[in-house]
Amino acid sequence: MRSKRARFFALLTSVVAVGALATPATAQTPRTYEVLTGAPVPGTEAFDFHMFPSELTAHPGDTLHFDWGSVALLPTGQTEVPFGGFFAADPDDDGFKVDGALFFPTEAGTDCGLRANDPCIYDGHQLLYPGDQNFRNGFFVKIADTLDDAEFVVSNLFHTLTVTVDSGAPQSPVEDPNLESHLAASAQEAEELLEMLNDVQYETTPEGKRVYTAYMGYDTDHISFFEAFPQDLRIRKGDAIQWNFAQNVVEPHTASTPPKKAKKWADAAFQSAPVCDPDGDEGPGPDQPADFENPMLCEDPSMAELDLPNKFAKEQGDDKVPTGGDREADYDTSGLRxxxxxxxxxxxxxxxxxxxxxxxxxxxxxxxxxxxxxxTVR
Structure with a gap:
C-alpha cells in the first residue's frame, strides 16, 4: 500500500522564471518562485523533508509554485499548523484514526491553485490549504496585491518556508541557490546512517539467546528512510528481533507478519467507511455516519475521520513466530508505532x-x- 506521503516524491524537472528589471525606473515584474516541498537524497532511497528554499523575499503580486500541494500557508503571525499527520491517536475511541482534516481544502484553498492562470490568492488573513488533490502541475498561490510589509509561514507539516513580503526589498532568486549543496550534505549524512543501520547488532540474554536490533523506517530531523533495516537477517531458533520506532517522526510504521495477513487487515482498515466526530477528540462521542451526499462528508470537514480497526492499528498476537505449525495461520503485529x-x-x-x-x-x-x-531461522 502506498503511503499518502508518496506524493512528496513527485518533483518538478523544469523551472519557470519570470521577472526582470525593465528599466531602473519601473517596478519589477511579478516573479514565480519554484518551491520544493522536499527532495530525494541523491544516491539513496532517503527523502529530505526540508522545504527548498527555507526562506525568501517576495513582492505583492508574486506567485509561489509548489511542486506538490501538501502545504499550508498560515495566517500572518501564526507558526503552528492546526492539524497533524495522516495518522493520529483517537482518544475518545481509545484507538487510532486517519485525520480527515488533511483531505479537505480550507475556504481559501478551494477551487483554485491547480493551474498557473488560476492561482489561489493568499491575503494573510486565513489558513490556505488545498486538501488532497491531483497536483499534476504543482500548486500555485499568488500573494495578494494588498499584502505588503508582512511575513508568513508555509508548512509541509514537517518543515517550513518563511516568506517576507516587502515591496521595497530585492526579490529572492526564483529557485533555491543552495539546493545542490544542501542535498550533497544530506547524501553524505544518509550514507553514514545507512552504514550504521545495515550493521547487524545484537545483545545476548542470560540464557544465551540473541536479541537483534532492527528498524522499521528511520528519521532524522530532516531525512526520512522508508525502508526496513537490516533487510535480511540470519538468526537461530529461539532468537528474537526487536524493531525500534522511537526515531520515526514523519509517519508511524508497523512490524507485522505474515505478509498475507498484514495486507488483509490493512486493506480492511482503508476500505471502512469514514465517520464524523462532532464533539472532537475530547468529547465522549459517539461518532456519526458520514453524509456521502456532502462532498465534505461532514458539516465541518475537520470532523471527518476514518477509525482504524484494532487488528491493523494495535498490537496483536503472542510475539512468537510462528505460534503453530502453519506460519500463514499466525498473525503478529506491533500496531502503529x-x-x-x-x-x-x-x-x-x-x-x-x-x-x-x-x-x-x-x-x-x-x-x-x-x-x-x-x-532466515536456522
Whole structure:
C-alpha cells in the first residue's frame, strides 16, 4: 500500500522564471518562485523533508509554485499548523484514526491553485490549504496585491518556508541557490546512517539467546528512510528481533507478519467507511455516519475521520513466530508505532520459535509494503 506521503516524491524537472528589471525606473515584474516541498537524497532511497528554499523575499503580486500541494500557508503571525499527520491517536475511541482534516481544502484553498492562470490568492488573513488533490502541475498561490510589509509561514507539516513580503526589498532568486549543496550534505549524512543501520547488532540474554536490533523506517530531523533495516537477517531458533520506532517522526510504521495477513487487515482498515466526530477528540462521542451526499462528508470537514480497526492499528498476537505449525495461520503485529504525538513508539520484539527451512519469514510494514525484513531461522 502506498503511503499518502508518496506524493512528496513527485518533483518538478523544469523551472519557470519570470521577472526582470525593465528599466531602473519601473517596478519589477511579478516573479514565480519554484518551491520544493522536499527532495530525494541523491544516491539513496532517503527523502529530505526540508522545504527548498527555507526562506525568501517576495513582492505583492508574486506567485509561489509548489511542486506538490501538501502545504499550508498560515495566517500572518501564526507558526503552528492546526492539524497533524495522516495518522493520529483517537482518544475518545481509545484507538487510532486517519485525520480527515488533511483531505479537505480550507475556504481559501478551494477551487483554485491547480493551474498557473488560476492561482489561489493568499491575503494573510486565513489558513490556505488545498486538501488532497491531483497536483499534476504543482500548486500555485499568488500573494495578494494588498499584502505588503508582512511575513508568513508555509508548512509541509514537517518543515517550513518563511516568506517576507516587502515591496521595497530585492526579490529572492526564483529557485533555491543552495539546493545542490544542501542535498550533497544530506547524501553524505544518509550514507553514514545507512552504514550504521545495515550493521547487524545484537545483545545476548542470560540464557544465551540473541536479541537483534532492527528498524522499521528511520528519521532524522530532516531525512526520512522508508525502508526496513537490516533487510535480511540470519538468526537461530529461539532468537528474537526487536524493531525500534522511537526515531520515526514523519509517519508511524508497523512490524507485522505474515505478509498475507498484514495486507488483509490493512486493506480492511482503508476500505471502512469514514465517520464524523462532532464533539472532537475530547468529547465522549459517539461518532456519526458520514453524509456521502456532502462532498465534505461532514458539516465541518475537520470532523471527518476514518477509525482504524484494532487488528491493523494495535498490537496483536503472542510475539512468537510462528505460534503453530502453519506460519500463514499466525498473525503478529506491533500496531502503529512512531510518528505523531499520541502514537506509541516503544520497541516491539518477536521471538522466532521455528526454523524457516526453505522460505525465510517476512516481517513487513502494513502501511508501506516495500518495507520488509526477511528472516532466515536456522
Amino acid at each position: 512512531g510518528g505523531p504525538e499520541g502514537i506509541p513508539d516503544d520497541p516491539y520484539a518477536l521471538k522466532f520459535v521455528r526454523k524457516s527451512r526453505d522460505v525465510p519469514f517476512t516481517v513487513m510494514c502494513s502501511i508501506h509494503w516495500n518495507m520488509k525484513t526477511k528472516v
